[in-house]
Amino acid sequence: MYDIIKKPLLTEKSTAYGEYGTYVFEVTRDATKTDIRNAVEKAFDVKVKDVRTLVYRTKWLKKHARFGPPKYKKKAFVKLVEGQTISIFEGA
Numbered sequence: 001m002y003d004i005i006k007k008p009l010l011t012e013k014s015t016a017y018g019e020y021g022t023y024v025f026e027v028t029r030d031a032t033k034t035d036i037r038n039a040v041e042k043a044f045d046v047k048v049k050d051v052r053t054l055v056y057r058t059k060w061l062k063k064h065a066r067f068g069p070p071k072y073k074k075k076a077f078v079k080l081v082e083g084q085t086i087s088i089f090e091g092a
Helices: 012-020 033-044
Strands: 005-008 022-027 048-057 061-063 066-068 072-080
Touching: 005 033, 012 022, 022 033, 033 048, 033 072
Parallel strands: none
Antiparallel strands: 005 022, 022 072, 048 072, 061 066
């Protein structure tokens, strides 16, 4: 389960989603919605209502005057059953 979930995304916008029971995680690109659902339920002991995913491109990389192509990452928007929360997002 920790191979699927890389890290929680704590941005201003994702924190605002927390008020509605939706949490944002960066996940591996090959993870399916079912994999993400099972990983979140096991890791945080909550019930997941819905999972939405988004593949996005990062900026061009610049290292030592050389440019590299952008990387593609995937994030998951996980909506929990009403009344449940994830403790790591509390107070963020």
